[in-house]
Amino acid sequence: MLYRTAGQFKTSYKADHALFPVRQDALLLGFILLLAFVVFPLTASEFTFRALLIPVLIYSLAALGLNILTGYAGQLSLGTGAFMGVGAYACYKLLTIFPEMNIVIAIAMSGFFSAAVGVLFGLPSLRIKGFYLAIATLAAQFFLVWLFQKWAWLYNYNASGAIQVPNIDMFGITVAGPRATAMTQYYFVLGVVSVITLFAINITRGRIGRMWKAVRDMDIAAELVGINLMRAKLTAFFVSSYIVGVSGALFVFLWRGAAEANLFDIPLSFRVLFIAIIGGLGSILGNYLGAILIVALPVIISTVPATFGIPVDSAMVEHLNVMIVGALIITFLIVEPHGLARFWAVIREKLILWPFPH
Amino acid sequence: MKTWMKAAATASAMAVGIALAAPALAQDGSIYIPNLSYRTGPFAATGTPLMNGQRDYITLLNERDGGLNGAKLVYDECETGYNTEKGVECYEKTKANAVVTQPWSTGITLQVLPKSNVDEIPILAPGYGFSAMADGKVFQWAFNPPSSYWDGASMILNHISDNDLSSLSGKKIALLHLDHPFGKEPIPLLEKLAAEHGFTLLPIPVGLTEMQNQSAQWLQIRRERPDFVVMWGWGAMNAGALTEAAKTKYPMDQFVGIWWSGHDGDLKLIGDQGKGYRSISWSVPNSESALMQDIKRHVVDAGKSHINQAEGEFDSVFYQRGVMISVILVEGIRAAQEEFDTQTPDAVQVRWGLENIKLDEARLKELGAEGMLVPFSTSCADHTGHGGGWMLEWDGSKFVKVSDIIQPDRSAIEPLEEEKAREYAEANAPWPVNEECEM
Numbered sequence: 041m042l043y044r045t046a047g048q049f050k051t052s053y054k055a056d057h058a059l060f061p062v063r064q065d066a067l068l069l070g071f072i073l074l075l076a077f078v079v080f081p082l083t084a085s086e087f088t089f090r091a092l093l094i095p096v097l098i099y100s101l102a103a104l105g106l107n108i109l110t111g112y113a114g115q116l117s118l119g120t121g122a123f124m125g126v127g128a129y130a131c132y133k134l135l136t137i138f139p140e141m142n143i144v145i146a147i148a149m150s151g152f153f154s155a156a157v158g159v160l161f162g163l164p165s166l167r168i169k170g171f172y173l174a175i176a177t178l179a180a181q182f183f184l185v186w187l188f189q190k191w192a193w194l195y196n197y198n199a200s201g202a203i204q205v206p207n208i209d210m211f212g213i214t215v216a217g218p219r220a221t222a223m224t225q226y227y228f229v230l231g232v233v234s235v236i237t238l239f240a241i242n243i244t245r246g247r248i249g250r251m252w253k254a255v256r257d258m259d260i261a262a263e264l265v266g267i268n269l270m271r272a273k274l275t276a277f278f279v280s281s282y283i284v285g286v287s288g289a290l291f292v293f294l295w296r297g298a299a300e301a302n303l304f305d306i307p308l309s310f311r312v313l314f315i316a317i318i319g320g321l322g323s324i325l326g327n328y329l330g331a332i333l334i335v336a337l338p339v340i341i342s343t344v345p346a347t348f349g350i351p352v353d354s355a356m357v358e359h360l361n362v363m364i365v366g367a368l369i370i371t372f373l374i375v376e377p378h379g380l381a382r383f384w385a386v387i388r389e390k391l392i393l394w395p396f397p398h
Numbered sequence: 399m400k401t402w403m404k405a406a407a408t409a410s411a412m413a414v415g416i417a418l419a420a421p422a423l424a425q426d427g428s429i430y431i432p433n434l435s436y437r438t439g440p441f442a443a444t445g446t447p448l449m450n451g452q453r454d455y456i457t458l459l460n461e462r463d464g465g466l467n468g469a470k471l472v473y474d475e476c477e478t479g480y481n482t483e484k485g486v487e488c489y490e491k492t493k494a495n496a497v498v499t500q501p502w503s504t505g506i507t508l509q510v511l512p513k514s515n516v517d518e519i520p521i522l523a524p525g526y527g528f529s530a531m532a533d534g535k536v537f538q539w540a541f542n543p544p545s546s547y548w549d550g551a552s553m554i555l556n557h558i559s560d561n562d563l564s565s566l567s568g569k570k571i572a573l574l575h576l577d578h579p580f581g582k583e584p585i586p587l588l589e590k591l592a593a594e595h596g597f598t599l600l601p602i603p604v605g606l607t608e609m610q611n612q613s614a615q616w617l618q619i620r621r622e623r624p625d626f627v628v629m630w631g632w633g634a635m636n637a638g639a640l641t642e643a644a645k646t647k648y649p650m651d652q653f654v655g656i657w658w659s660g661h662d663g664d665l666k667l668i669g670d671q672g673k674g675y676r677s678i679s680w681s682v683p684n685s686e687s688a689l690m691q692d693i694k695r696h697v698v699d700a701g702k703s704h705i706n707q708a709e710g711e712f713d714s715v716f717y718q719r720g721v722m723i724s725v726i727l728v729e730g731i732r733a734a735q736e737e738f739d740t741q742t743p744d745a746v747q748v749r750w751g752l753e754n755i756k757l758d759e760a761r762l763k764e765l766g767a768e769g770m771l772v773p774f775s776t777s778c779a780d781h782t783g784h785g786g787g788w789m790l791e792w793d794g795s796k797f798v799k800v801s802d803i804i805q806p807d808r809s810a811i812e813p814l815e816e817e818k819a820r821e822y823a824e825a826n827a828p829w830p831v832n833e834e835c836e837m
Contacts, residue, residue, distance in 0.1 A: 090490045189577060189605075202508055202583050206826055216824070218512035296486060298509045300579060302606055303482065339487075342476075354477035355437035 043391035060242070062392075074162050081223055089222035091339050096331045097233045098287055103315040103327035104240055104253060105283030110313075112244055112319035113276030114256030115165050116296075119158075120312045122184035123281050124288025125304030126154035129194050131289035132203045136196055143208050143216055143293070146363035147232065151282040157184070158281020165273045165315045169259075172249075181306060188301035204298045216293045225294045230362055232290060236283055243279065252276050314365075318372050320379025329380035337365060427730060428470040429742055431456070432492035433500045439479035439607065441633030444661050444716060445502070449475065450705045451720020452500075452761055454697045459728065461696045466731060468554060469741040470725060480633070480784075482506050496523050496775040497748040498727060504580035507540075512826050514539035522730070524723045525550075525680060529583060529811075531816040532782035534753065537819065538832050541752050543726055544680045544774040545806070548814065550656050551584040551628070552806035553678050553787050555591060560627055563807075569595035574612075574639060575630035577603035584630060584656075587814055594810070609635040616642040629655040636664040640672060650674035650792075656671055658682075660790055660797060662714040671795045680772045680787040682799050683718040687785035688766025689725075690718065715790065715797050722771045729755045753778050772803055778835035784808060 043064050050056045060066040066112050080093060091312040106120045130153035134146045161180040165173050188194060197204045209215035214227050243249055251272045254262035292299045301395045311334065319330025338361045352360075376382055416815060433452060436445040442493055456473040465471055476488035485506030489499055500522050501507045508528040510819030513539075514521055521540045523531070529546040531537045545553070559565045573588060575581030585601060602615050607740060612635075627648065631639055636659050651674040660677025684690060690712075697703045698712060705711040720833040735744035743751065756775045762768050774785030789801040823829040 087490050087494070092485045189603075202505070202576075202579055204508070204512065204825065207828065218516050219828075296483070296509065297512065300482065300505055302578065305607075342491075353437075354435060354475040358438045358477040358479060 043388065043394065045392055057245075059245075071189045073234075081226060084226075086222045089226050090295070092336055094222070094226055094229055096328075096335045097229045097314055098290050098295055099335055100327045100331040101233050101236060101287035101290065102284055103319060103330060104237065105285075105287060106312050107316045107319075107321060107327055108240065108244065108252075108283065108315060109276050109280035109322070111323065112249060112256060113252040113273065113280075114259075115162070115273060115276060116170060116174040117280075118174050118176040118306070118309050118313070119161060119180040119184070120284055121304045121306060121308030122181045123154045123158055123284040124291060124308065124312075125184055125188055125299075126157050126281075127151060127285030127288030128292040128299055128304070129203065130154065130285070131293060132205075133194065134357065135206070135208065135293075137247060139206075143210055144232075147286055147289045147293070151285040154285025154288065155278045155282040158277045158284070159274055159387065162274055162277030162281075165277065166270055178306075181309060185301055185305050188304065197241070201296050202300045203292065205293050205296075208293075218297060229290055229294050232286065237285065237324065242285065244324065248272075248275060248279075253322075278350045314369060318369060318379055320381030323379070323381035325384060326379050326381030329384070333368070333380065334365065337361065337368075400808070426795045427468075427742060428472045429466065429497055430472045430474065430492075430495045431498055431500075431731075432474045432476060432496050433491075434478050434485050434488045434502045434506060435475040436478050436480040436502060436507045437475075438477060439481065440606070441480040443663055444633050444658065445480070447661075447663075447705070447711055447714055447716040448720040448723070450703065450711065451717040451722075452724045453720075454693050454703050455721045455724035455754060457601055457702050459774075461700070462692060464713070466728060466737050467741060469735070473726075478503070478506065480505075482509055484524065485509065493517055493519055497731065497743060497745045498752075500723075501527075501725075504583065505578065508579055510646070511537070511540055515671070515830055518749075519745045520752055522727055522752065524549070524726055526580065528818075528822075529587075530815045530822060532780060532784070532815050533819040534777070534781040535819075535832050535835055536777045536823050536829070537781060538830070539749060540778065541676055541730075541781045541819060542559065543755065543776055543781070543783040544757075544772050545787055546782050546784075546811075547583040547630075547656070547813045548655070549784055549806035550588040550678055550787065551587050552591070552811060553804045554628055554654050554656070555588075556807060557676075557678070557789050557801065557804055563591065563595040569625040570598040570600060570622065572600040572602055572613060572622065572624035572625055572627045573630065574602045574604065574619070576609070576632050577605045578632075580632060580658075581630045584628075586818070587811060588628075590814060592639060604631070604635055604639075609633070612638045612642045615639075616646050616648070620646055623705065625652060627653045629653065629659045631655065631659045636661055637667055640664055640668055641666065644671040651676075654678070657719075657787065660792075661716055662710070662797065665792045665797075672792045673794045675792045676800070677790050677792075677797070678787045678804070679715065679719075679790045679797075680785060681715070681719040681722045682770055682788055682790065683715050683717075683797070684767075684770050685713045687768065689770070690767075692766065693721065713796070718770065722767070725765060725767060725771065726757065728823050729761075743775070752776065753781070755783070766797045778832075 048063055071397055084093060102120060102124060109115050109117050131146050131150035134141060134149060152206045161177055164176045195201055205213055205217050207219045213224055215224055251267050254267055255269060255272045257270060315330035317336050318333055320326030341361050342357045435449045437449060453473055455472050459466055460471055476492055478485040478488055480503050482505040485501060485503060486509050489510050493499060496519055498520050501510050504526055507523050508522055523542045525545060527542045531540040531542050532546050538644060555563060588599050604612055604615055629639055650672060653675050655677040657679045660679055664671045668673040705717060711717050730752035731748055732746040733754045737750060738747045753776055758773045762771060772785035772787055774783030776783045784806060786803045786805045788799050788803060790797040791800040823831060
C-alpha cells in the first residue's frame with residue numbers, strides 16, 4: 041500500500057533514468073529534508089546540535105568521500121583522516137592569509153588542496169591494487185600527520201601547535217568560531233552537505249560513475265572495452281579527496297573550533313571506514329545511516345542508563361561503547377555484509393510487494 | 399526480518415526521544431560540578447588517581463558536613479579518554495547546569511577556552527592549560543592555580559642552577575616532551591631563557607604513538623649528553639622515559655620532571671634505579687594530615703571510594719593532589735557563597751569566588767591540610783596565584799620533599815604572559831578584555 045508502484049508508468053528513457061523512478065522515494069526524501077531543515081532545528085537543544093546533528097552530517101560527508109573511492113571505484117584507502125586534515129589546514133591557511141575571504145569559498149577551495157594531495161598519493165594505484173594500495177595510502181596517513189606537526193607554518197607558529205578557528209562572519213552572521221550559534225552552524229553544514237550529496241548522486245549515476253564501477257568490478261575487462269584506467273582511477277581519487285577535504289574543513293571550522301595534528305591520525309580514518317562499511321559500500325544513503333549509528337551510539341549509551349536512573353560509571357560507559365561498537369561491526373558483517381543501506385533496500389522491496397507475499 | 403525491523407524501529411524511536419530531551423542533571427539546592435575525566439585510554443594510569451582524589455574530597459564534604467554550607471555538591475564525571483573530540487562533547491553535555499568546567503587536558507582546555515566568554519562558565523585547570531591564562535584581564539573565565547607551566551619551567555631551572563641561571567651558561571638542557579599542546583607549553587619560555595642565559599635548549603618530542611617506546615629519543619640523549627633532562631611527560635610516557643633512562647643508565651640526579659611526571663606508579667616500576675629522580679610539585683602527600691585521615695575515615699573505610707588500596711594509592715602523590723584540586727575548587731565556591739549570600743551560587747558568581755581564593759597557611763591549617771599545598775591567593779588580574787612549588791625526590795620507594803618553596807622568576811615570565819595573552823586575544827577577535835578588572 042505504502043509503496044504501491046502500480047500506475048507509475050515510464051514512457052521514455054528520460055523517465056526511466058529519473059532520479060526517483062518511484063514516486064514514494066521522492067516523498068520520503070521530501071519528508072527527511074523537512075525533518076532536517078525544519079523540524080530538527082525547531083526542537084533540538086544545543087547539545088543535540090553539537091553532539092549529534094552536526095557530527096552526523098560531517099561524518100556522513102567524509103564517509104561519502106571515502107565511499108566514492110572505495111565503494112564505487114574499488115580503490116582501498118586508509119588515508120581518509122589525513123586528507124581531512126589537508127582540507128582543514130588548507131582552509132585555516134586560506135582564512136588567515138586572506139581574512140576577508142568568504143568562508144564558503146575558502147571551504148570550497150580547501151577541497152582542491154586535498155584533491156591534489158589525494159591524486160598524488162593515488163598515483164601508485166595505477167600499478168598496485170587492493171591491500172598493497174591500502175598500505176600506500178597508509179603512508180600518506182603517517183606522512184601527512186607528521187607534516188602537520190613539523191611544519192610550523194601550517195599552524196602559524198602557534199605555541200601549542202593547534203589551529204584555532206577565529207570568529208568568521210558571513211553576511212553579518214557569525215558562522216564559525218566560538219561566537220557562532222549551533223543552529224547557524226547546523227544550517228551551514230546541512231547546506232554544504234546537501235549540495236555535495238546531490239553532486240555525488242549525479243556523478244555516480246552518470247558516465248564517470250559507470251566508468252568507476254566498471255573498474256571496480258574488473259579492471260582488465262574495463263580496459264578492454266576502452267575505459268582509460270588511469271583517468272578513471274585518478275578522477276576517483278580527485279573527487280573522493282575533494283569531498284573528504286571539504287568534510288575536514290567543516291569538521292574543524294563548523295564543529296570542533298580547534299584541532300591538533302593528532303586528531304587526523306589513524307583512528308579517524310578507521311572511524312570513517314567503519315561508517316562506510318556499516319552503512320554499505322557503494323551506496324550514498326549508507327553513509328548517512330552508518331554515521332547516524334556510529335556517532336549516535338556512544339551518546340545514547342551514555343545517556344540511556346542515566347535517564348532510567350541506573351548509575352553507570354562514565355569510564356564504564358566508555359568501555360561498553362567500545363565493546364558494543366565492535367560487536368555491532370561483527371554482527372553487521374555476518375548478518376548483512378552490504379550494510380545498512382542494503383537493509384533499507386530489502387525493506388523497500390518488501391514494501392513494494394506488501395501486503396502480497398510473492 | 400520482522401522482529402529485526404520491530405527492534406530497529408523501537409530502538410530508533412527511543413534514541414530520537416532521548417536525544418531530543420535536554421539532559422536534566424542537577425536538582426534544586428545542590429551545586430553541580432562536572433569533571434571531564436579520563437579513566438580510560440593511554441593516560442588512565444595518571445588520570446585515575448587524580449579523579450579518585452577529586453571525587454573523594456567532594457564525597458567527604460557531603461558525608462561529613464552534609465555538603466558545603468548546606469548545599470549538596472553533585473560531583474559528576476564525563477569520560478573523555480584524554481580525547482579532545484570527546485572532551486568537547488562532554489563540555490557541551492555538562493555545561494547547562496555547571497558552575498565550573500574542569501577540562502583536564504591542555505588540548506581540551508584550548509578548545510573550550512574561546513567558548514568561555516560566550517557560555518560564561520569558569521574553566522578551572524589547576525596546574526595545566528595555557529600558561530598565559532594567568533592574565534585575568536584577558537582570560538576572564540579561565541583559571542590555572544596555583545602555578546602555571548611557565549612557572550614550573552622557571553622553578554625547575556632555578557632549582558637546578560641554585561637560583562643563579564647564569565651558572566647554566568654553556569650547558570645543554572634537553573626538554574623531553576610529549577608532542578601535544580601540553581608538552582609544547584614550556585618551549586616559548588625556555589627558548590627565551592636559553593637566549594638570555596646562554597644555555598642550549600634541545601627539545602626532544604615524543605609522539606603520542608611512540609610514548610612507550612622511546613629508544614630513539616634516548617639514543618639521541620645518549621649521543622648529545624645533555625647536562626640535564628627536563629621532562630614534560632604524562633601517562634604512559636613517564637613510565638617509558640623512566641625505564642629507558644634506567645636502562646641507558648642516565649644519571650637520575652640530572653633528570654627532572656614537571657608535576658605531572660612525578661607519579662608514584664611510574665617510579666615503582668624501576669624502584670631503586672630511580673633514586674634521585676626529582677619532580678617539581680605544588681602539592682605534597684601527607685597521609686597523616688587531619689584532612690587525609692578524615693577522608694580515610696568517612697570515605698575510604700566507609701567503602702565510598704574507588705581507590706585501589708592494595709596498591710597504596712591512598713599515599714600517592716597524584717591521589718592527594720586530586721584532593722587538593724577539589725580543595726581549590728571548593729574554596730572558590732565557598733568564597734562565592736559568602737560574598738553573594740546564597741547557598742547555590744551560579745557560574746558567574748563562582749567565577750568571582752575563584753578570583754578571590756585565599757588559601758594561606760592559616761586556611762590550609764584550618765582545613766587540616768597544612769603543608770600539602772603551596773599557599774596562594776588569586777585576584778581579578780592574577781588567575782594563577784603563582785604559589786610556587788616544592789621539589790620532590792624519589793628515594794627508591796616514595797617521593798620525599800627535598801626543598802623549601804621555590805619561586806618562579808616572575809620578572810622573566812610576566813612580559814611573555816602579556817605578549818601571548820594579547821596575541822591570543824587578537825587572533826580570536828572580537829575578544830572582550832577587562833582592563834579595569836571589575837566584576
